[in-house]
Amino acid sequence: MWPTLGTIGGHSVYAYGVMISLALGLWLVLAVLFRERAGLTTGDVLNCALLGIAAYLFAPKLWAMAKTGSFGVAAWLDLARPWQQGATGTGPVVSAAALAWLGYCLIRRIPFLPLMDTQLPVVLLVMAVQRIGCFLAGCCYGVPTALPWGVCFPPGLPAELAYPGSAVHPTQLYYVLTFGSLAGLLLLARPRPARAGAVTAAGWLGAGLAYAFVTTLRGDHGAAPLSPWATTTQLVALAFAAAGLALALAVWRRARFLESEFLSGPADAAQPVAQSNRRIP
Amino acid sequence: MMKYAWQVLLLVAFAAIIPFVGTGCSLGVSSKLGEPTACLKPDGAGTISVWMGGTRPDVEEEAANAVTLAYSFQDYHHEGVMYDSRIRILGSDFSASAIRGVGILQFPADITDFSASYDDYQGQAGSITVLAGLPSVPITPTVTLNAEAGQQLVIVRVPWELVPEFGQPEQWFLNTLNFQVNPTRDIQIKAIMAAVVKKGGDYYYLPVCPAATSFAEIPAFDIRVGAGEQEIQFPPVADLPHPGGPQVYNLDTGDVYTVRYFPRLNYTPGAHTEGFGFVNTQAEPVAATFHGYANDGQAVGESAVMNWPAQGQGAYQSDWLLGLSQATEGWTEARMTRGMLGFFLTQWFPWGFLEGLDGANVFAETMRIGVIPRIQMQNGYSTEVRIVNPSADGMTVALQRSYATSGSYIGSFPVPARGALVTDLTAYGSFDGALYLESGHPFIATATIRHGNDCVATANAVAFGDRAETLFASHIVLWPGIYSTSINLYNGGNSSDVTAEIRPYYANGTPMAAPFNVTVPRSATVTLTDTQLGLPDGASSEGWLEIRSPGKPLAGCITFGDPARHLYESTLPLQAAGSKNFYYAQVANGDVGGVVYSTGISVVNPSTTTPVNISISVHKSDGTLNGNVVNRTLAPGEKYVRQLSTMEGIGTLENQASGYIHVTAEAPVLSFVLFFDQQFNFMSAVQAQSK
Numbered sequence: 001m002w003p004t005l006g007t008i009g010g011h012s013v014y015a016y017g018v019m020i021s022l023a024l025g026l027w028l029v030l031a032v033l034f035r036e037r038a039g040l041t042t043g044d045v046l047n048c049a050l051l052g053i054a055a056y057l058f059a060p061k062l063w064a065m066a067k068t069g070s071f072g073v074a075a076w077l078d079l080a081r082p083w084q085q086g087a088t089g090t091g092p093v094v095s096a097a098a099l100a101w102l103g104y105c106l107i108r109r110i111p112f113l114p115l116m117d118t119q120l121p122v123v124l125l126v127m128a129v130q131r132i133g134c135f136l137a138g139c140c141y142g143v144p145t146a147l148p149w150g151v152c153f154p155p156g157l158p159a160e161l162a163y164p165g166s167a168v169h170p171t172q173l174y175y176v177l178t179f180g181s182l183a184g185l186l187l188l189a190r191p192r193p194a195r196a197g198a199v200t201a202a203g204w205l206g207a208g209l210a211y212a213f214v215t216t217l218r219g220d221h222g223a224a225p226l227s228p229w230a231t232t233t234q235l236v237a238l239a240f241a242a243a244g245l246a247l248a249l250a251v252w253r254r255a256r257f258l259e260s261e262f263l264s265g266p267a268d269a270a271q272p273v274a275q276s277n278r279r280i281p
Numbered sequence: 282m283m284k285y286a287w288q289v290l291l292l293v294a295f296a297a298i299i300p301f302v303g304t305g306c307s308l309g310v311s312s313k314l315g316e317p318t319a320c321l322k323p324d325g326a327g328t329i330s331v332w333m334g335g336t337r338p339d340v341e342e343e344a345a346n347a348v349t350l351a352y353s354f355q356d357y358h359h360e361g362v363m364y365d366s367r368i369r370i371l372g373s374d375f376s377a378s379a380i381r382g383v384g385i386l387q388f389p390a391d392i393t394d395f396s397a398s399y400d401d402y403q404g405q406a407g408s409i410t411v412l413a414g415l416p417s418v419p420i421t422p423t424v425t426l427n428a429e430a431g432q433q434l435v436i437v438r439v440p441w442e443l444v445p446e447f448g449q450p451e452q453w454f455l456n457t458l459n460f461q462v463n464p465t466r467d468i469q470i471k472a473i474m475a476a477v478v479k480k481g482g483d484y485y486y487l488p489v490c491p492a493a494t495s496f497a498e499i500p501a502f503d504i505r506v507g508a509g510e511q512e513i514q515f516p517p518v519a520d521l522p523h524p525g526g527p528q529v530y531n532l533d534t535g536d537v538y539t540v541r542y543f544p545r546l547n548y549t550p551g552a553h554t555e556g557f558g559f560v561n562t563q564a565e566p567v568a569a570t571f572h573g574y575a576n577d578g579q580a581v582g583e584s585a586v587m588n589w590p591a592q593g594q595g596a597y598q599s600d601w602l603l604g605l606s607q608a609t610e611g612w613t614e615a616r617m618t619r620g621m622l623g624f625f626l627t628q629w630f631p632w633g634f635l636e637g638l639d640g641a642n643v644f645a646e647t648m649r650i651g652v653i654p655r656i657q658m659q660n661g662y663s664t665e666v667r668i669v670n671p672s673a674d675g676m677t678v679a680l681q682r683s684y685a686t687s688g689s690y691i692g693s694f695p696v697p698a699r700g701a702l703v704t705d706l707t708a709y710g711s712f713d714g715a716l717y718l719e720s721g722h723p724f725i726a727t728a729t730i731r732h733g734n735d736c737v738a739t740a741n742a743v744a745f746g747d748r749a750e751t752l753f754a755s756h757i758v759l760w761p762g763i764y765s766t767s768i769n770l771y772n773g774g775n776s777s778d779v780t781a782e783i784r785p786y787y788a789n790g791t792p793m794a795a796p797f798n799v800t801v802p803r804s805a806t807v808t809l810t811d812t813q814l815g816l817p818d819g820a821s822s823e824g825w826l827e828i829r830s831p832g833k834p835l836a837g838c839i840t841f842g843d844p845a846r847h848l849y850e851s852t853l854p855l856q857a858a859g860s861k862n863f864y865y866a867q868v869a870n871g872d873v874g875g876v877v878y879s880t881g882i883s884v885v886n887p888s889t890t891t892p893v894n895i896s897i898s899v900h901k902s903d904g905t906l907n908g909n910v911v912n913r914t915l916a917p918g919e920k921y922v923r924q925l926s927t928m929e930g931i932g933t934l935e936n937q938a939s940g941y942i943h944v945t946a947e948a949p950v951l952s953f954v955l956f957f958d959q960q961f962n963f964m965s966a967v968q969a970q971s972k
Contacts, residue, residue, distance in 0.1 A: 008301075017303025021296040028292070046288035053295050133303075152776070154832065155746075 001153060002136045019133025023126040024049065030122040038118035039110055048119070051100040059096035091236030097123075113197035120203040124183035127207075128176045135172035142169025143219035159219075169217045178210035201248035208241025317513040319504040325465040327392075327504060329513070334453035336445045338476075340377045341367070341647075341723050344673035344698070348377045349527065349723070350476065352489050364515075366490045366523070367646070368476060369540075372532030375480045382444065384437040385418065385486060386458075387428055387471040387496050394461035397437055399454040405443070409456065412436040418486040420494055423535025426473075426486060429496050436486075438477075462506075469501040480532050491521040492528035494537055524620035526645035542644040543613040543625045544669045544701075544727040544741070546573050546581075548600050550608065553629050557613065557643075558596025559621040560866045560941040561589040569617035573603040576611050578670075578700035589621060592904035594941045596626075596867060612669045612701050620645070622970040624866045627729060629737045637737030638963035639851050640867070642970055647671060647723030650745035654769050654806070654838035655738070655852050656682070657730050658711040666716060667703050668726040670696040676722035678702065681804070683771055684714040688804030696724065714806035715771040715836075718742060732847040736963070740838055740852045745774060748834035749857030751827065755951035756883040756922065757785065758823035758841070759816040765844035767810040768855070770828065770837045772801040779803075779833040785815030785826040790889075790918020793817070793824050801835065825885045825920050825951070828855070841955065841966065849957065849964035856969075859887055859949030863969040864941055868899060869956045870925050871936025877959040883922040884944065885951040886915035895946040899925055902939045908932040915950070944969070 005013045031045045040048075061079045101119075105112040134140040138157025144150070150167030153159035159168055186199050212234045317331040335354065342349035347369065354364040370380075397409035415434040417427040428434045437458060445452055462468060474490040493499055500516045524539035531537070541559075548554045561567045571584035582603030589595055599605065599613065615623070623643030656664045670676045675698045680691040691709045696702045706716075718726055726742035757766045772779045779801045785793035794815035801807045812818045814826060828835070842850035869878035886893045897911040908931040913921055925942075926934050944952055957964035 005300075011301050013300050014303050017300035020299045020303050024292065024296055043285055043288070046285050046292065049292055050288060053292070155834070 001138060001151075001157070003138060003157060015136035016133035016139070019129055019136065023129040023133075024053075026129060027052075027122055027126045030125070031119060034118045034122065038115040040115065044104075044108065044110065047104060048101055051104060052097045055093050055096035055100055059092040062096075063092040091233040094240070095236055111196070113200055116200040116203075117196060117198070120200050121183045121186035124179045124186070124203060124207055128180040128183065131172045131175040131179065135170065135176070140172050140175075141219055142171035142174075142217045145169045168219055171214055171217050171219075174214045174217070175211070178214060179207065182206045182210065197247055197251045201244045201251055204240045204244025205248060206244070208237045208239070208244060211237035212241065317515070318510040319502075319513055320510050321462060321465075321468070321504045321506045321508070323465060323507050325462040327460045327462050327468075329458045329470075329504075330455060331513070332453055332455050333439075336447050337382075338380075339447045342369070342672035342674055343377045346373050346533075347371050347673040348375075348380070349672060350377070350380065350489075352474070354474065354490055364490045364521075366492055367527040368487055368489055368492065369527050369529040370476075370478060370487065370532060371529065372480060375478050375532065379479050381441050381477040382439065382489075383475050383477050383486065384439075385426065385473045385475050385488075386435045386437065387432045387499075388413075388435055388460065389462075389468055390414075390428070390431055390433040392433070392460050392462055392468070395435055395458065396460075397456065397458045399439065399443065399456050401452060401454045405452075405454070407440070409440070409458075410438040411458070412438070419483065420487060421485060421530055421532055421535040421537060422483075424494060424537050426488065426494060426496070432496070465506055467503060467505045469503055471496050471499045471501045473499065478532065485530070485532060487530045488528070491523050492539075493522040498522040525622075526620055529616070538616045538618055539620050540671075541615045541617070541621070541623050542647070542669065542671055542725050543599075543615065543623075544644060544667055544725050545625060545627060545729065545739075546599055546603075546609060546611045546613045547627070547729075548605050548609045550600075550606075551630060553627070555599040555613075556596055556626040556628060556640075557599055557602060557615070557623070558594065558625075558867055558939070559589055559615070559617075559623040559643075560594040560864055561591060561619075561621050562864060563619055563621075564591050565619060566590050566593075567617050567619045567621055569615050569621070571599075571602050572614045572616065573599070573605070573609065574611045574614070574699050574701075575609065576697075576701045576703055578697040581605070581609050581611055590904065592900070594866065594900065594902045594904070594939060596624075596902075596939050610701075610703065612667070612671075614671060615643070622864050622866050624967065626867070626965065627737055627739055629731070629734070637731065637735065637849075639737050639739045639965045640967065641727060641739045641741045641853070642866075642968050644725040644741070646744070647725055648742065648744040648746075649721065649723055650717075650719045651724075651726060651742035652683075652718065652745060652748075652771055652773055652836050653716040653726060653728045653740055653742045654771050654836050654854065655730060655740040655840060656706070656716050656728060657713050658706065659713050661847070662713075662730060662732050663705055663707075665703060665705050665729045665731075666726065667701055667729070668694075668696055668718065668724055669701045670698060670722060670724050672722055673698050674722060676720050676724065678718055678720040678724060680706075681717040681719075681773075682706075682709070682712050682714065683717060683773060683804055683806040684712045685807060686802055686805055688714075688717065688773065696720075713808065715769060715773075717773050717804075730850070730852065732850065735847050736842065736850040738840060738842075738850045738852040741854070743836050743854055745836075747857065748774065748836045750831055750834050751829050752835060752837055752855040752857055753828070753859075753885070753887060753951045754826050754839045754855055755885045755920070755953050756823070756841075756955075757814055757816060757826055757839070759811045760821045761819060762845050763843065765811055765842055766814060766816070767808055767840045767842075768814060768828075768837060769806055769808050769840070770799070770801050770835050771806045772833070772835055773804055775803060775833045777803055777833075779830050779835060781828050781830040781835060783809075783815060783826060783828055785824055786918055786920075787822070787824040788920040788922060790886075790916060790920075793822070793826075801830075823922070825883075827887065841964065843961065849961050851955065851964045851966040853953060853966040853968050856951050856953075859946075859951045860969060860971045861946050861949055862944075863952065863971045864943050865954045865967045866941055866970060867956070867967055868925070868940040868942055868954075869938050870899075870934060873936050873938040878938065878956055879924050879926075879959065880942075880954060880956040881922065881924045882928075882942065882944075882954045883920060883952060884913075884915065884946075885920040886917060886948075887951055888948060889917050891948065892916050893946055893948040893950060895921070895944060895950060897928065898943045899931070899934065900941050900943060901935070901937055902941075907937060907940065908934045 138153045138159045141159030144166040151170045319329045321327040338350035338352045349369045352366045395411045395413040400406040413435045417425045476487045478485045567589045573582040575581045584602045626640035629637030679693045728740045730738040784796045837855040840852045870880045899907045911928045954967040
């Protein structure tokens with residue numbers, strides 16, 4: 001829509017890249033603000049940010065190498081050139097970032113679910129900002145539509161090259177709306193301490209389903225089918241949704257146990273609920 | 282904060298760099314594509330790797346015995362580089378659904394062990410069929426594509442099921458071709474993209490890009506031993522033997538030729554006729570035949586084989602070419618062995634004297650959406666619109682008028698196969714402006730604008746894709762009461778009004794007026810005349826101008842004329858870009874048969890910073906020079922405008938009624954030519970054409 005914002009020193013400044021920078025800045029600000037709620041230090045926040053960037057730069061290429069068994073020199077050289085981006089793919093990036101943060105939490109002995117409960121809404125907000133970048137760049141576009149909110153992208157952008165003269169679903173904005181609204185709901189949510197992981201579960205479930213649904217409307221080659229009924233990123237999204245559902249069930253069962261145990265216990269036992277929760281793995 | 286210094290440093294570095302490299306998240310085509318590469322190891326093992334993507338061709342025409350396919354190849358490594366090709370296949374006993382695609386490569390004959398594979402790195406991978414060791418492949422039953430001496434042809438057949446239908450998203454694959462060179466040495470290879478047709482029991486390989494029938498015409502690229510991964514640079518279109526129009530393969534007769542379309546054939550003995558001409562810019566002679574069709578699609582005449590020598594020019598009256606003896610109305614197709622640059626001239630003899638004459642370039646390509654940028658029907662003007670359907674299918678074309686404030690739908694009209702729709706639009710209301718045309722089929726169109734019987738102007742349709750955000754008029758002039766300039770700007774296809782910035786310059790490059798804005802309402806056509814273009818009021822002046830509408834492309838045309846008496850008038854499209862090598866396919870200069878012709882040329886250096894060297898040469902119809910080559914250096918923004926005989930250093934010019942002008946420049950320049958008679962009974966602008 002507006003892929004280039006201008007030039008600096010003869011180099012183009014891309015709207016998508018600027019939105020990525022803004023998203024990173026937003027994430028840092030919110031993550032630092034919420035760090036104590038997640039039991040994180042400022043250093044943890046910065047390290048998590050770097051792990052997220054590493055996932056963004058390397059995960060899609062590693063995923064492609066693993067899928068195809070291409071571990072030749074050329075593939076490793078390509079991996080060593082992070083400025084040459086690969087086809088990014090949300091699935092590998094999100095999966096790798098989640099795994100990296102899980103590993104970081106294990107090493108640093110930080111409770112993972114409380115961390116995710118505070119960080120996931122922020123991550124969804126960041127993804128919404130990133131998708132504004134997609135809209136400006138004209139990537140991640142939808143299939144043609146006659147609906148009144150269909151968007152005609154300007155000549156030369158990927159969406160226009162794929163469907164010249166056609167209005168297409170603004171799938172980028174669908175992502176913005178779903179991720180943004182989900183992030184807002186989760187940021188407002190204040191689950192009881194016994195329900196640690198509930199926000200994460202709701203976020204994985206909601207974002208996974210939303211992503212899988214919106215992606216059915218995608219018209220770009222980046223969503224090339226892996227199977228007759230779903231794309232790679234849709235499978236990853238559905239996997240997250242399934243994990244969210246499983247986590248929700250686990251959280252609900254654990255909370256029912258904890259709450260029933262304490263509620264049915266001696267009157268003075270109600271006091272140490274929060275402390276007791278910290279003992280629950 | 283210092284204890285987090287390295288984390289902060291990395292984050293800041295990422296945040297600072299990503300705006301310069303982050304073009305989009307799923308732009309896999311531009312990001313995952315390395316340059317096409319080749320590699321030849323010291324042991325002789327060679328590899329060529331190319332990321333390729335695309336769809337099946339657009340079937341523009343599918344009728345009994347005729348199929349037209351449009352291919353578009355985009356070089357994602359070089360912004361804006363497109364390879365567009367169209368082929369037309371004639372013959373019985375085949376169908377479009379049976380047409381496939383292959384790559385045909387030429388390798389040295391002793392190279393062996395060819396194998397190929399594809400991989401999209403999304404889960405689809407496999408092998409590609411390779412046929413090697415071929416000395417030739419048939420193009421048609423009588424024409425073959427031969428390997429050059431000491432070479433072999435290698436056919437690489439990508440699985441057709443992996444190529445999406447036209448209109449579907451592209452799928453991209455890394456295609457890799459492996460081979461063995463023995464003895465190990467540097468090699469050269471060449472490549473052609475081709476369509477494969479099975480007709481009867483035989484396969485025919487029809488070159489698409491480039492549409493060449495000989496590998497000798499195709500540039501080679503080198504693969505050097507031990508040089509690691511070597512980037513393959515695809516040659517620009519100008520360096521390819523591209524016919525500049527559809528290549529036709531007749532599988533019944535075996536003929537291979539390219540075509541040009543003359544949209545107007547309007548002959549009435551003693552009253553009006555058309556002249557058709559070509560210049561052959563190539564080093565080989567070209568043979569051409571002309572085929573006239575009536576408005577209803579019936580053939581009305583066919584010429585003998587006409588020959589154009591290398592670097593030669595020739596122009597002929599249509600009635601003589603086609604053997605017409607009675608009034609005929611229709612259009613003409615020229616079929617030629619190689620592409621040439623052409624023009625047509627509409628001549629009007631209302632009282633036996635040549636009173637009106639104007640021309641336009643011949644069409645090399647068709648369009649599906651276009652705009653005729655000038656329609657004039659008021660204040661004594663009439664406009665005849667002619668829409669030609671060159672395909673074997675009937676079609677319907679939708680028309681929308683565009684006037685000063687907006688646009689409105691006129692209607693849809695049928696055009697018979699190989700026929701033409703001719704209408705003066707009067708029945709649908711009189712308006713001045715432009716005409717938008719859209720059809721599901723390819724067409725060409727032109728408008729003939731007349732004022733009474735005194736002057737005639739021709740405006741060809743401009744393909745919608747050729748609208749531009751920067752347009753140039755290389756000549757604007759005002760002689761009060763004698764000579765006037767007007768410009769039409771059409772705003773179609775944009776979602777809102779367009780504010781265009783007009784920048785007029787004098788011939789020496791200094792601004793004629795401060796840049797000013799003009800609003801062109803959505804779907805409307807605005808006409809600006811003389812002082813509205815920045816030309817000083819009440820004074821004779823001339824210059825050139827630039828029109829900018831960032832992000833909102835416009836189409837337009839410029840008209841020169843006689844505002845008071847309407848004795849002469851000429852229209853030509855505004856230029857979107859300059860060129861470094863171009864031709865004018867017709868020249869008339871001096872006293873020829875009692876008519877004294879003059880030709881004027883204008884060349885503008887649009888750069889505001891860099892001078893440019895140019896050369897202008899005038900040629901007779903046999904290609905020989907007339908006078909001397911004129912070399913000039915144009916200062917930034919300078920316009921060089923002269924009558925041919927007054928160009929510095931041209932020497933003595935022989936009188937000529939035909940011939941051509943060739944202009945070369947070190948950087949893109951803007952240009953056009955006007956020729957007229959001394960009494961100003963007529964005037965015709967000639968548009969520059971590039972090879």
